Amino acid sequence: MKLELRGITKRFGSMTANSNVNLVVKPGEIHCLLGENGAGKSTLMNILYGMLTPDEGQILIDDAVVTIRDPKDAVAHGIGMVHQHFMLIPVFDVADNVILGSEPVKPWPVIDYKTAVTNLLSLAEQYGFEIDPRATVENLPIGTQQRVEILKALSHDASILILDEPTAVLTPQETDAFMVILRSLKESGKSIIFITHKLREVLEIADVITVMRLGEIVGNTTPSETDERGLATMMVGREVNLVVDKMPSTPGDVVLQVKDLFVEDERGLTSVKGISFDVRAGEILAVAGVQGNGQTELVEALTGMRRPSSGDVILNNVNLHGEAVRKFLDAGIGHVPEDRQRFGLVLSLSISDNLVLDQLDDSKFHNRFGRNLKAIKLNGEQLRKEFDIRSQSSDEPVGALSGGNQQKVVMARELSRELKILICSQPTRGLDVGSIEFMHRQIVAIRDSGVAVIIVSSELDEVVALGDRIAVMFDGAIQGIVPPSTSREDLGLLMAGARSREVSA
Amino acid sequence: MTTSEIRPPQIGRIMHFALRARQANMFLVLLFSLLIGLVFGGFLIILTTPALMSSWGHFFSHPGATISSSWNTVWFAYEQLFQGALVNFHSLRSLIDSPSKTNLANVLAPLSGTLTYATPLIVAGLGLAVGFRSSLFNIGGQGQVIVGGVLALLVSISFNLPPFFQVSLEIIAAVVGGALVAGLAGVLKAYTGAHEVIVTMMTNYTMVLILGYLLITSVFARPGVHDGASKAIEVSGQLPYFLSHLNSALLLNFGFPIAFAMVLVVQWFFNRSKTGFQLLMVGQNPDAARVAGISSRRSIIICMALSGALLGLAGMLKITGVDHLATPNFGGSYGFDAITVALLGRNKPWGVFFGAIFFGVMFTGGAAMQAFTPTNIQFSLSQVIQAVVVFCVATPALVIEAFRLRDGASLVSTNGSGGWV
Numbered sequence: 009m010k011l012e013l014r015g016i017t018k019r020f021g022s023m024t025a026n027s028n029v030n031l032v033v034k035p036g037e038i039h040c041l042l043g044e045n046g047a048g049k050s051t052l053m054n055i056l057y058g059m060l061t062p063d064e065g066q067i068l069i070d071d072a073v074v075t076i077r078d079p080k081d082a083v084a085h086g087i088g089m090v091h092q093h094f095m096l097i098p099v100f101d102v103a104d105n106v107i108l109g110s111e112p113v114k115p116w117p118v119i120d121y122k123t124a125v126t127n128l129l130s131l132a133e134q135y136g137f138e139i140d141p142r143a144t145v146e147n148l149p150i151g152t153q154q155r156v157e158i159l160k161a162l163s164h165d166a167s168i169l170i171l172d173e174p175t176a177v178l179t180p181q182e183t184d185a186f187m188v189i190l191r192s193l194k195e196s197g198k199s200i201i202f203i204t205h206k207l208r209e210v211l212e213i214a215d216v217i218t219v220m221r222l223g224e225i226v227g228n229t230t231p232s233e234t235d236e237r238g239l240a241t242m243m244v245g246r247e248v249n250l251v252v253d254k255m256p257s258t259p260g261d262v263v264l265q266v267k268d269l270f271v272e273d274e275r276g277l278t279s280v281k282g283i284s285f286d287v288r289a290g291e292i293l294a295v296a297g298v299q300g301n302g303q304t305e306l307v308e309a310l311t312g313m314r315r316p317s318s319g320d321v322i323l324n325n326v327n328l329h330g331e332a333v334r335k336f337l338d339a340g341i342g343h344v345p346e347d348r349q350r351f352g353l354v355l356s357l358s359i360s361d362n363l364v365l366d367q368l369d370d371s372k373f374h375n376r377f378g379r380n381l382k383a384i385k386l387n388g389e390q391l392r393k394e395f396d397i398r399s400q401s402s403d404e405p406v407g408a409l410s411g412g413n414q415q416k417v418v419m420a421r422e423l424s425r426e427l428k429i430l431i432c433s434q435p436t437r438g439l440d441v442g443s444i445e446f447m448h449r450q451i452v453a454i455r456d457s458g459v460a461v462i463i464v465s466s467e468l469d470e471v472v473a474l475g476d477r478i479a480v481m482f483d484g485a486i487q488g489i490v491p492p493s494t495s496r497e498d499l500g501l502l503m504a505g506a507r508s509r510e511v512s513a
Numbered sequence: 514m515t516t517s518e519i520r521p522p523q524i525g526r527i528m529h530f531a532l533r534a535r536q537a538n539m540f541l542v543l544l545f546s547l548l549i550g551l552v553f554g555g556f557l558i559i560l561t562t563p564a565l566m567s568s569w570g571h572f573f574s575h576p577g578a579t580i581s582s583s584w585n586t587v588w589f590a591y592e593q594l595f596q597g598a599l600v601n602f603h604s605l606r607s608l609i610d611s612p613s614k615t616n617l618a619n620v621l622a623p624l625s626g627t628l629t630y631a632t633p634l635i636v637a638g639l640g641l642a643v644g645f646r647s648s649l650f651n652i653g654g655q656g657q658v659i660v661g662g663v664l665a666l667l668v669s670i671s672f673n674l675p676p677f678f679q680v681s682l683e684i685i686a687a688v689v690g691g692a693l694v695a696g697l698a699g700v701l702k703a704y705t706g707a708h709e710v711i712v713t714m715m716t717n718y719t720m721v722l723i724l725g726y727l728l729i730t731s732v733f734a735r736p737g738v739h740d741g742a743s744k745a746i747e748v749s750g751q752l753p754y755f756l757s758h759l760n761s762a763l764l765l766n767f768g769f770p771i772a773f774a775m776v777l778v779v780q781w782f783f784n785r786s787k788t789g790f791q792l793l794m795v796g797q798n799p800d801a802a803r804v805a806g807i808s809s810r811r812s813i814i815i816c817m818a819l820s821g822a823l824l825g826l827a828g829m830l831k832i833t834g835v836d837h838l839a840t841p842n843f844g845g846s847y848g849f850d851a852i853t854v855a856l857l858g859r860n861k862p863w864g865v866f867f868g869a870i871f872f873g874v875m876f877t878g879g880a881a882m883q884a885f886t887p888t889n890i891q892f893s894l895s896q897v898i899q900a901v902v903v904f905c906v907a908t909p910a911l912v913i914e915a916f917r918l919r920d921g922a923s924l925v926s927t928n929g930s931g932g933w934v
Contacts, residue, residue, distance in 0.1 A: 311804070313803065313804065338806075350798070354801050357794070365801065365805040378781065378787070379784075379786065379790060
């Protein structure tokens with residue numbers, strides 16, 4: 009099936025999210041759509057999938073103009089979409105999830121599970137998936153859940169699949185398996201629109217690459233014609249430094265000691281199982297691992313958010329075990345939380361207010377009438393310039409900013425305190441290339457100023473680029489602390505639970 | 514991101530102003546809500562006036578007369594409501610013609626009544642707003658008003674100090690009492706997770722019953738009288754009137770400047786104080802507040818205590834400024850009216866101030882309307898109008914849609930009460 013988008017324009021108020029976008033996807037083609045956040049990729053795909061109506065332009069399928077009013081129309085025209093956040097019901101089994109919304113019934117209204125399972129199995133076999141139709145979705149690994157989503161789209165006879173950042177949640181091994189699936193889909197004649205940030209994957213799998221910037225298509229290319237640097241330049245519109253510039257670290261004294269730390273999650277399950285490590289001044293310890301292996305709870309314990317069930321967190325020879333969050337902050341721990349919108353910011357408050365959220369006690373933000381609004385505003389304007397936070401003024405609510413700029417607010421706030429150690433959890437999640445570059449420069453700069461840094465990230469590229477030492481977590485334990493020169497394959501194995509053979513540093 | 518590239522087409526200055534005017538803001542929403550309330554009330558007046566209804570029966574023979582008589586009736590009723598609550602044009606005219614103390618007193622009389630009624634409601638509404646801004650729903654206004662009132666009465670009965678000290682002591686007692694009762698609910702929520710709605714609602718019942726008991730004890734009851742009313746507050750313990758030298762019927766008392774001061778204090782508290790900012794943070798995003806090292810327990814307790822302190826003060830202002838004695842019904846519906854006032858004012862101090870005055874207008878104006886319209890249009894009509902207005906203000910989206918205002922997204926997010934209101 010050939011898909012063509014012709015002259016698509018979509019405006020939201022005075023902002024143009026898509027401007028005269030033309031795109032042709034040929035049958036059996038893997039078409040990568042690349043662009044920064046806010047470049048208009050999602051808007052375009054939402055238009056294609058019927059969730060938004062374009063202001064101008066046409067959608068053509070096999071050279072005939074079609075109207076897509078809602079996702080139902082899209083499915084009827086053979087368009088399937090796998091969203092970044094899965095639309096599965098965790099407590100249902102695989103077959104239930106696949107048939108949901110189009111259940112085979114015989115006799116009405118009894119659901120014909122037998123046919124459902126048979127259909128599912130034959131579909132899975134056709135594309136070489138291994139799947140148990142009776143497994144409950146919540147017990148499946150993320151990679152398998154994604155296959156369920158893909159199967160669901162295929163079961164509606166989709167001939168074009170839109171995959172929205174499908175690899176963001178996968179381990180390196182799962183990503184490899186995913187690439188195999190993509191190729192088998194392609195061989196069977198499906199067209200695939202693959203949205204991603206990850207340049208490496210694009211170069212590996214794409215037939216055609218379309219790059220979007222500021223709502224417009226800036227160019228088409230193929231992997232043989234370009235490289236990572238070329239793609240990044242197209243995306244951002246200027247030269248981007250992909251490799252983090254950093255000198256070898258010069259570690260100083262031990263700043264943070266973690267001794268035999270056990271932490272329980274809110275369900276009472278032990279999710280950090282006896283972790284010990286040291287972090288020195290002027291070095292970056294990167295904690296790698298697939299999400300959900302205890303990193304969240306580890307960070308919560310290190311920042312006082314969660315009281316460990318046992319073990320010590322010692323900062324500059326002071327044991328902080330069981331102290332309040334305030335004590336952790338006052339002791340010089342900077343915290344850039346994983347979910348910035350939920351834990352890092354108050355979205356309805358202004359940028360300047362958010363820049364002093366954890367510094368309300370600081371005397372420079374007070375005068376005899378209470379909070380010194382002038383000083384707070386001045387501080388906001390200053391940090392806004394220093395960190396290049398893009399907004400009209402520092403009075404704007406933080407909720408109006410893009411993800412990258414919100415993260416800059418959090419980072420700016422933490423770095424404006426006196427820090428001994430900075431703990432960043434997923435510091436660049438969901439950010440575009442330009443913002444990632446900026447964040448990485450800031451993190452290296454704070455390291456070079458003699459602050460200890462812990463980075464927790466599920467992005468292997470980030471861990472390797474930033475870490476002076478890499479601690480790999482699996483199932484609540486540290487599998488090994490290895491140098492960043494370790495091969496990606498070995499890191500992948502550690503992330504999947506293998507024990508490190510040699511533990512250096 | 515592309516805003517700088519795509520500019521809206523150039524438009525004339527007048528057009529621009531018209532567009533700006535249609536931009537939904539709170540003022541427009543309030544204006545249109547009031548309009549809806551008055552139109553709705555107008556229909557009710559026509560429906561409930563038999564003479565008008567029968568004239569509508571002959572609409573096709575005298576369409577002009579039917580419409581004009583209906584219009585005149587409704588207009589006259591609203592005129593009475595307005596003049597009875599804010600300013601009477603006849604007395605204003607007399608004052609301009611012959612300035613005298615008596616005429617001045619006549620001009621001020623309606624407003625005096627309105628503000629007197631509004632005074633405790635302003636403070637009670639502020640108390641509720643303090644809670645809402647931090648996502649705490651203090652439904653125990655009634656009980657806390659009772660505590661404040663009873664403690665003020667107790668002070669008045671037990672001591673005989675010079676007026677200034679007597680009143681100050683009453684204020685302290687009422688504020689502390691209200692803070693303790695509500696603070697208890699805060700402590701329970703902070704340490705055991707008991708929901709503040711349940712706890713404060715229960716304290717309402719408790720306080721009503723305790724009040725009923727106290728009124729028959731020898732401390733509060735008048736010797737030999739069993740009508741349920743307590744001993745009166747001595748003159749030294751009453752809030753002095755400040756217009757009574759013009760006319761003894763002007764009941765506006767020093768409670769009003771106190772309430773006014775409280776508006777400024779609460780305004781300062783949220784805008785400038787550290788604690789106020791923390792409460793706001795906890796209300797808007799408790800998770801981020803925790804990351805920033807703010808103890809949510811402390812915030813909950815402080816917030817409930819402050820809310821209760823203001824409600825206690827409201828009770829004190831009511832008993833020492835308006836009622837001068839307690840009856841079993843003393844708390845009345847104050848706690849609940851205050852919720853509505855806070856909602857009407859969108860939890861902003863000045864909003865609460867004018868919200869309470871609006872309630873005062875509908876109260877005194879409604880009474881005037883019943884008294885001065887030939888068919889005695891019922892007082893409850895003013896309460897119906899009030900209810901419709903509150904309903905519209907509570908659902909700005911409805912008003913914005915009905916009047917095709919341009920959507921102001923900020924309206925939806927300004928209330929900050931965590932979905933409770």
